[in-house]
Amino acid sequence: MERFEGRAAIVTGAASGIGRATLIRLVAEGAQALAVDLSEDALELATVAANQAAGSGGTAVAHPADISDEAAVAATVSGAVERFGRLDALCNIAGIMRTAHTHDHPLDVWEEVLRVNLTGTFLMCRAALPHLLESRGAIVNCSSTSATFGHPWMAAYAASKGGVAALTSTLAVEYAKAGLRVNAIAPGSVETGITQAITFPEGIDASLFPRIMSPIGPGRPESVASVVAMLASEDGAHLNGATVRIDGGTHA
Numbered sequence: 001m002e003r004f005e006g007r008a009a010i011v012t013g014a015a016s017g018i019g020r021a022t023l024i025r026l027v028a029e030g031a032q033a034l035a036v037d038l039s040e041d042a043l044e045l046a047t048v049a050a051n052q053a054a055g056s057g058g059t060a061v062a063h064p065a066d067i068s069d070e071a072a073v074a075a076t077v078s079g080a081v082e083r084f085g086r087l088d089a090l091c092n093i094a095g096i097m098r099t100a101h102t103h104d105h106p107l108d109v110w111e112e113v114l115r116v117n118l119t120g121t122f123l124m125c126r127a128a129l130p131h132l133l134e135s136r137g138a139i140v141n142c143s144s145t146s147a148t149f150g151h152p153w154m155a156a157y158a159a160s161k162g163g164v165a166a167l168t169s170t171l172a173v174e175y176a177k178a179g180l181r182v183n184a185i186a187p188g189s190v191e192t193g194i195t196q197a198i199t200f201p202e203g204i205d206a207s208l209f210p211r212i213m214s215p216i217g218p219g220r221p222e223s224v225a226s227v228v229a230m231l232a233s234e235d236g237a238h239l240n241g242a243t244v245r246i247d248g249g250t251h252a
């Protein structure tokens with residue numbers, strides 16, 4: 001499939017996990033993609049992998065940047081448009097997770113999670129909107145099942161992801177008649193950097209763990225990236241304002 005031939009995309013969080021798999025998938029399907037992440041070395045490697053897998057016209061360009069920095073976001077979006085001459089898809093995948101008992105959740109950690117996951121997604125959407133309205137393109141944001149299903153010890157993370165889902169449906173209606181589509185994915189447990197690095201606070205009640213476990217085990221980043229690609233492509237033409245749960249049946 002070459003669903004993105006002649007199309008330009010930005011993928012955030014492209015150095016690792018779901019963002020990396022999304023970058024590779026889009027470029028394999030012909031996208032010209034700006035790959036954005038904080039982690040420069042891993043981003044370079046992801047870009048090389050995407051270019052090795054590139055389909056007709058596909059190319060990946062590394063652009064290290066912090067999505068929670070307003071000026072860096074503006075430079076990222078204008079850089080993509082200058083380089084590719086257009087912007088058709090914005091895949092906001094970058095995110096961080098922190099865990100804590102909510103009764104002693106540090107405020108600075110709360111603010112860090114909200115700033116990256118929610119404000120960062122907003123900043124990227126705001127900067128990209130004029131270009132996506134011109135191309136009648138698509139945004140795919142990254143929520144989480146934690147936004148809806150009560151995952152313990154993840155208050156800031158869940159709140160940020162609930163915010164992303166709300167932002168998604170708001171933009172979907174606000175710009176629907178202008179031809180833009182805005183959807184989100186809500187993954188459950190996926191084998192990535194976030195899940196490898198996760199630690200839980202002392203004294204948790206392990207009997208609550210089944211809430212966040214899939215009956216068929218954790219997903220692969222590629223199985224999530226394929227849904228992102230569908231939402232960003234013409235195959236998702238009648239999907240707008242949806243938050244698509246991808247959790248192997250955890251919350252079915």
Ligand SMILES: NC(=O)c1ccc[n+]([C@@H]2O[C@H](COP(=O)([O-])OP(=O)(O)OC[C@H]3O[C@@H](n4cnc5c(N)ncnc54)[C@H](O)[C@@H]3O)[C@@H](O)[C@H]2O)c1
Binds near residue numbers: 068093095143
């Ligand atoms: N892995 C899961 O189980 C799971 C479940 C639900 C949702 N998610 C979401 O999926 C998205 C991707 O995460 P992942 O699981 O692939 O983890 P990951 O850690 O492998 O990838 C996240 C990437 O985001 C980048 N990033 C973090 N802060 C950034 C910033 N300020 N600016 C630019 N880049 C930044 C990181 O450097 C990293 O490369 C996240 O939004 C995460 O919340 C993951």
